[in-house]
Amino acid sequence: MDPITEFMVDHRIPVGPWGMAFFDLITDQFNSFLRLFSRSLNNFLAGLVDLFLLLPPVALALMIAGLAWYLQRSLRLAIGVALGLFFIINQSMWAQTVQTLVLVVTAATASMAIGIPLGIAAAHRPRLYRVMLPVLDLMQTLPTFVYLIPVLTLFGLGNAPGLIVTIIFVLPTPVRLTYLGISSVPTSIIEAGQAFGATRRQLLWKYELPSALPTIMVGLTQSIMLSLSMVVFAALIGAGGLGTEINRALGSRRIDLGIEAGLAIVVLAIVLDRMVHVKTRGGK
């Protein structure tokens, strides 16, 4: 080894140990709180899943189809949704699908609930956005497996850590798209509001948010799709659902099981995407 490399290797910066020390510290200090949090979250998710599984599968599938009709006013879509879900029941993947669905909807809802306010704040304060940008990049580019480990040590196994991992992975998208939507509201629209005496709150609710709505809704569809793509990874730390089936198929090389669970995910993705798809009114 050449002397320069040797010198550099000998004086290694201990980023890994530092990070480990940091997480150890958090685990030591907040262990009981973290466990409590994780347990209540697990119970909440399990309760939700049990609630939905109380219903006969076909009844629940029809209810979802009804919701699709309510959201999009399209009979064709409602029939398509019902058929897709019947297929999942037919493949006896229903319980797993419901579990995945609960996880995905919760993760997407939480991401939107956190991401939209952050995106708005970033659009209004350019300085804040500059600070947020590297964090968002980190969240999106850090390989999922890397943060599976600390999340696992902090929250243990189960649905709760799966949900948290999913939120970390999804969150940047609604933040970015909300930021994009709000910061590209035409000046003419903002000025029209100011000229007639809108308060900042009115400006946000009556001008900026409606104008940014199409972009924010893209954020919602993207959040759902990204959440869905995380379920397979989340299964590695104990999140149930279709991901578990796929992992099992992988472990035992069962192509048939893989195809069944994979198709169920695809059907679920298409159903969700079509249901929340927003028809934009005329555009800007």
Added chain:
Amino acid sequence: MTTAVEFRNVDIMFGARQDQALAMLDSGASRDQILQETGNVLGCAGASLSVQEGEISVLMGLSGSGKSTLLRAVNRLNIVSRGEVLVRDGDRQVDITSCDEVTLRRIRQHRVAMVFQQFGLLPWRTVEQNVGIPLELAGVPEEQRRRRVAEQLRLVNLDQWAGKYANELSGGMQQRVGLARAFVTEAPILLMDEPFSALDPLIRTKLQDELLILQEKLRKTILFVSHDLEEALKIGNHITIMESGRIVQTGTPEEIVLKPANAYVRDFVANVNPMSVLTAWNVMRDVRDLAAAGEGWVWLDRRRTTRLKLASGAAGLEVERDGKPVALVPYAAPQSGHDGGGPVFTIPVTMPLKAAMEAMQHSAAGPIAVLDGGRVVGAIGVRDVLGAILGREASGVRVSPSTPN
């Protein structure tokens, strides 16, 4: 007359290095120098202007002359660096540049409304909802809002379109929505930032006419920005010409056309047809300057063919042509031609020059008597008309005194 809006030595400077840039401005630096040294853009400098209640005051200039910049200072869409912008608020004046947020919002909601060049409508709202938004912002109850919106939509002939979305309408219609949205606030002051510039010429003319008709009824104070002199002359009671951030001349339309303050204004008005600006009053010879033609009589024309007896009191006027009495009748356009034996026409002082010329044509180029409230105030002959059209400044064309600013 009360002043509705008054600008006092307004400087508007865009950019971060305000103090340095303003100091440069004070030491006489040009716009380009300020831009190069500090990166700041001079919006307008030393602008003083007052706008009277109920008038249409037009800010004119090429793009980049600072006309919109100045207009937008009235509702603080642009921040004034130095100077005052006083806006009438009931029986007091508010300095927009220094008032607090609450006052500013009240002024924006109730005193000063705005119409934009690009309309500024919200595409996700219907026409009705767009017109109602200022009332929504001001917290007007829904029922009252609905009533006032319907009233405004009728005023601009859009009641059939209330439920349509703003972007389903043509440009002209969209701007009528913009007008209705400004009128619905019942604000006495209206800022119009090139409202008709984005429209095609036919629609533009039509909307100008509609605005003038509405103005007859509503008597708003309108501050209107335009780069089109024809438009300014047509609708303005006063016109202010701006050049690279400074006001170069303020005056009535005919003052601007007849007595341009400098070469810039002269270039501007070079292609204006004087017939669309001048009235009988501008070109007539004053009755006191007419040659006497005997006791109580004056010659209406220079060739001394037609004379008129100035009535003392309310007695009827007498006219003689070539020694024979002829009738004196008010001119009403258009009539069949008369030969030399026809009557002598009278026209009111406010009649446009074009109509006065028609009257002249119909009386075989004979002189026309100009009346103001039944009293003869002057006469117009062929030479007066030719002088006014050909050599504007050289001729004795009269210009009404400008209101002091």
